[in-house]
Amino acid sequence: MSDIDATLRRLRWPIRLTLAxxxxxxxxxxxxxxxxxxxxxxxxxxxxxxDRLPLEVVWGWMVVxxxxxxxxxxxxxxxxxxxxxxxxxxxxxxxxxxxxIASLTDTxxxxxxxxxxxxxxxxHRRRMAQRAEGARPVAPKPDLPRRDPFALRYFALTALVxxxxxxxxxxxxxxxxxxxxxxxxxxxxxxxxxxxPAYTGKPALYLNDLTGPITVPVNSHVLLRLYGGVGDLTxxxxxxxxTEAATASAPRQEFDIRQSGLLTIAxxxxxxxxxxxxxxxxxxxxxxxxxxxEADGKMRLPFQAADDYGVTGGQAEIALDLPAVDRRxxxxxxxxxxxxxxIDLPLPVSGQRTAFSDxxxxxxxxxxxxxxxxxxxxxxxxxxxxxxxxxPIHTTLPGKRFFDPLAAALVEMRRDxxxxxxxxxxxxxxLHAITHRPEGLFRNNRVFLRxxxxxxxxxxxxPEITTEARDRLAEELWxxxxxxxxxxxxxxxxxxxxxxxxxxxxxxxxxxxxxIESLMQELRQATDDYIxxxxxxxxxxxxxxxxxxxxxxxxxxxxxxxxxxxxxxxQQGRMAEAQALMDQLRQMxxxxxxxxxxxGQGSGPPxxxxxxxxxxxxxxxxxxxxxxxxxxQPDRQGLADRQRELRERLGELxxxxxxxxxxxxxxxxQIDRAGRAMDKAEQALRDGDMSGALDQQAEAMxxxxxxxxxxxxxxxxxxxxxxxxxxxEQQGQTEGDGRDPLGRPPGxxxxxxxDRNLLQGEDQARQRAEELLGEIRRxxxxxxxxEEERDYLRRLLDFF
Numbered sequence: 185m186s187d188i189d190a191t192l193r194r195l196r197w198p199i200r201l202t203l204a205x206x207x208x209x210x211x212x213x214x215x216x217x218x219x220x221x222x223x224x225x226x227x228x229x230x231x232x233x234x235d236r237l238p239l240e241v242v243w244g245w246m247v248v249x250x251x252x253x254x255x256x257x258x259x260x261x262x263x264x265x266x267x268x269x270x271x272x273x274x275x276x277x278x279x280x281x282x283x284x285i286a287s288l289t290d291t292x293x294x295x296x297x298x299x300x301x302x303x304x305x306x307x308h309r310r311r312m313a314q315r316a317e318g319a320r321p322v323a324p325k326p327d328l329p330r331r332d333p334f335a336l337r338y339f340a341l342t343a344l345v346x347x348x349x350x351x352x353x354x355x356x357x358x359x360x361x362x363x364x365x366x367x368x369x370x371x372x373x374x375x376x377x378x379x380x381p382a383y384t385g386k387p388a389l390y391l392n393d394l395t396g397p398i399t400v401p402v403n404s405h406v407l408l409r410l411y412g413g414v415g416d417l418t419x420x421x422x423x424x425x426x427t428e429a430a431t432a433s434a435p436r437q438e439f440d441i442r443q444s445g446l447l448t449i450a451x452x453x454x455x456x457x458x459x460x461x462x463x464x465x466x467x468x469x470x471x472x473x474x475x476x477x478e479a480d481g482k483m484r485l486p487f488q489a490a491d492d493y494g495v496t497g498g499q500a501e502i503a504l505d506l507p508a509v510d511r512r513x514x515x516x517x518x519x520x521x522x523x524x525x526x527i528d529l530p531l532p533v534s535g536q537r538t539a540f541s542d543x544x545x546x547x548x549x550x551x552x553x554x555x556x557x558x559x560x561x562x563x564x565x566x567x568x569x570x571x572x573x574x575x576p577i578h579t580t581l582p583g584k585r586f587f588d589p590l591a592a593a594l595v596e597m598r599r600d601x602x603x604x605x606x607x608x609x610x611x612x613x614x615l616h617a618i619t620h621r622p623e624g625l626f627r628n629n630r631v632f633l634r635x636x637x638x639x640x641x642x643x644x645x646x647p648e649i650t651t652e653a654r655d656r657l658a659e660e661l662w663x664x665x666x667x668x669x670x671x672x673x674x675x676x677x678x679x680x681x682x683x684x685x686x687x688x689x690x691x692x693x694x695x696x697x698x699x700i701e702s703l704m705q706e707l708r709q710a711t712d713d714y715i716x717x718x719x720x721x722x723x724x725x726x727x728x729x730x731x732x733x734x735x736x737x738x739x740x741x742x743x744x745x746x747x748x749x750x751x752x753x754x755q756q757g758r759m760a761e762a763q764a765l766m767d768q769l770r771q772m773x774x775x776x777x778x779x780x781x782x783x784g785q786g787s788g789p790p791x792x793x794x795x796x797x798x799x800x801x802x803x804x805x806x807x808x809x810x811x812x813x814x815x816x817q818p819d820r821q822g823l824a825d826r827q828r829e830l831r832e833r834l835g836e837l838x839x840x841x842x843x844x845x846x847x848x849x850x851x852x853x854q855i856d857r858a859g860r861a862m863d864k865a866e867q868a869l870r871d872g873d874m875s876g877a878l879d880q881q882a883e884a885m886x887x888x889x890x891x892x893x894x895x896x897x898x899x900x901x902x903x904x905x906x907x908x909x910x911x912x913e914q915q916g917q918t919e920g921d922g923r924d925p926l927g928r929p930p931g932x933x934x935x936x937x938x939d940r941n942l943l944q945g946e947d948q949a950r951q952r953a954e955e956l957l958g959e960i961r962r963x964x965x966x967x968x969x970x971e972e973e974r975d976y977l978r979r980l981l982d983f984f
Contacts (some may be wrong), residue, residue, distance in 0.1 A: 202276045203272035205322060205324035206271060206324065209324035212328060216331070217256045218260055219337075220339075221249065222338035224250050224339070227340075227344050228347075231350075239435070279319075283681075284312035284316040285316055287308065287312040288312055307788060372411060372412025374392075374411065374454070376390065379404060380404045382566070386401065388831070391455070395455065398458070399838055400460075400461065402442065402443075403440050403441065403464070403937075404441045405439075407437075408436070408438075408441070410433065410434070410435050410436075414433055417449060417454060418449075420451055421439050421445065423442065423443060423446070423461070446459070456460070458901070464493065464568045465491070467565065467572035468573040469498070469572050470487065470575070475560070475577065476696075478582075478698065481547060481582060482546065482582070482585050483547075483581065484544070485560070486541065487542065487544060488527070489539075489540060489564045489572075490540075491566045493566060493567060494566065498531065501562075502527070502548075503560045503561075503576060504557070504558055509557055515600070520603070527546055547803075548581060549584035551583075555580060555582075556581060557580055559577065560579065561577075562576070581876060585690070588669045590625060591666075591668040593614075594668065598658050609646060612639055614643035615639050615642070629881070629882045630667075630879060632665075632810070637660075637875065638661060642657065679714070682710075682903060683703065683706045688767075691754065691766070704747070708747060711743070742870075748771070749765060791837045791839060792841070795855070798830060798837075802881065805823065806878060806881040807876060809881070812874075820874065823877075824870045826863065827866040842902055847897035854890040855888070857887040860886035865884065
């Protein structure tokens with residue numbers, strides 16, 4: 185056998201596969217509408233559409249499908265052409281370069297007797313045989329997108345896949361049981377399904393395949409179809425608990441299963457089932473822990489819920505427990521009616537809801553019921569609409585804790601106002617009593633002015649105050665209380681003192697451990713800020729530090745140890761001892777060697793001293809205006825003239841330091857801001873707006889302080905203070921005996937302070953011991969202190 189014949193034999197399978205591709209290509213082109221309609225019909229029947237449509241509609245639809253299918257079949261047959269082997273060879277040959285297969289089957293027409301011509305022909309055939317070695321079957325090209333521009337074939341395939349996944353192939357066979365020509369020959373027939381509620385997630389049951397007892401969830405839906413003559417088949421059941429009469433022989437019957445019982449199809453080929461109903465239990469709900477309060481006042485209520493098929497919703501209803509309220513002071517009046525608080529319970533976003541635990545977190549610190557006895561009722565619902573209730577919780581609704589006495593008083597007045605609008609005159613009276621002698625009570629004028637505005641509105645409205653006005657004033661009282669409690673002071677010393685006061689008050693009130701932990705952290709931070717500010721002031725004003733004289737000496741390690749000891753005592757519940765140590769820490773911090781100030785009085789250019797004098801005079805003017813407002817007889821004209829003089833003095837300042845430095849430029853902007861505020865204060869005084877004038881004066885003083893601080897930094901830059909390296913001889917003379925903000929001598933290796941010379945000699949040790957002994961005796965004799973604290977102090981005296 186020659187190589188050419190072997191090549192032709194190897195081409196048999198590529199030709200056969202190419203021929204098969206031609207068959208598939210022409211069948212798809214001719215019959216794609218037919219199999220598209222067939223797949224759509226199959227998917228529709230698998231979903232049981234025929235069981236839900238009237239019988240006439242189903243028959244009409246089937247007739248249309250059959251006629252349409254026949255028409256498409258005839259159309260496909262007419263268009264279909266049987267592919268030939270020669271067509272397959274021609275397609276395969278066309279896919280190769282030079283059509284080598286045709287060359288291999290050709291014969292030499294002329295020159296076959298010429299040896300040279302025959303040699304050329306053989307060489308040509310061998311070359312074509314080599315090309316034919318690479319022949320591969322040609323894929324079919326049905327070109328359906330052009331014939332099916334709407335992609336109906338893909339829709340049919342998708343419907344088939346969905347029907348196979350979610351439908352029932354057995355339902356397709358129900359078409360054969362429709363009443364028709366075969367019914368008379370085969371007798372009556374029936375079909376039935378039981379569909380559990382969708383929320384249960386259980387599959388449908390095909391009754392034709394079931395013969396034994398059936399267990400289904402309550403409210404499952406039954407669908408029965410009877411085929412044949414009227415009366416051939418009848419239905420009897422005791423599971424629906426229906427009261428209306430039902431025709432037992434109706435071709436289509438539907439009802440829900442409400443109870444256990446029997447389901448019977450009587451007649452030729454009938455069947456009976458014993459149906460057991462699984463009840464749907466209501467959700468169960470309970471708290472898993474005590475209601476707690478976070479440091480910021482938010483409530484935390486842990487709970488757990490469960491349901492046999494999953495919880496769909498939950499709610500917490502919080503109502504006032506009026507019998508448990510201590511009806512004194514502002515609570516003696518009858519409370520105004522309020523709707524209970526309703527809060528949706530958190531539910532799992534993913535996963536099962538049949539059993540879960542969670543925590544309800546809500547900030548109700550501003551609600552009128554905050555810090556009052558309430559009743560909390562938790563409820564949950566399921567998909568069936570059933571509701572489960574937890575045992576009522578009788579507790580106090582958590583709210584934000586206010587440790588500042590003034591802030592706590594304002595919040596109490598806010599509560600009384602929200603309790604009943606009839607309390608408005610009493611609230612106004614109490615606020616007047618609180619502000620009668622404001623000296624030392626208000627840390628800044630803005631708090632007092634805002635409170636005076638509230639009092640004015642309360643006096644104007646009286647007991648007939650509207651709901652809108654009441655809510656507005658309650659919101660303002662809350663804002664003022666937060667301002668008093670948290671403060672807006674720029675002074676690190678004031679922040680530290682405020683943190684000390686709040687922690688001491690929390691220990692006396694028996695606050696939660698989480699709140700005490702938060703306040704202790706706040707005190708640590710405020711103390712660190714204060715020490716840092718003292719160190720910065722000492723670096724800017726070394727002369728002032730030297731002029732302070734001897735003071736309390738305390739190392740940073742000792743300070744940290746005292747705070748750790750205070751926290752340890754609080755964690756052990758030894759609050760009296762912690763309070764005593766806290767008072768000792770407070771006294772030590774007050775005796776620190778370097779104190780705050782606006783800057784040294786004897787340093788800097790004259791313009792700086794003039795600026796300091798202007799700030800001091802502005803403070804005196806504001807204090808005088810504040811006192812005159814309290815007396816009710818302010819000399820507005822005289823105050824306005826003095827304000828104008830201060831503004832003119834501010835404009836006549838000499839050259840200030842650091843005009844070309846960023847701190848100096850920022851200081852000048854602050855001074856300009858102070859001047860504008862002074863102008864507005866003067867105009868407010870002339871217009872009789874004393875409250876507005878005080879507000880603008882406070883703005884001016886704040887700007888002057890910021891300006892002084894920036895100018896001090898600019899002055900330090902102009903004087904060329906060294907940033908590192910060896911100090912100059914003059915600096916060594918000035919700072920050689922200096923001490924750090926804690927009263928300690930300079931340490932080694934650039935460490936601020938040291939632990940040396942804590943007690944310098946026996947005289948100082950004895951003096952310090954006598955001071956501590958006297959302080960303990962004084963506190964032990966104060967009757968207003970708690971008894972357990974006084975016992976602790978007496979035990980300390982026994983050691984001496």
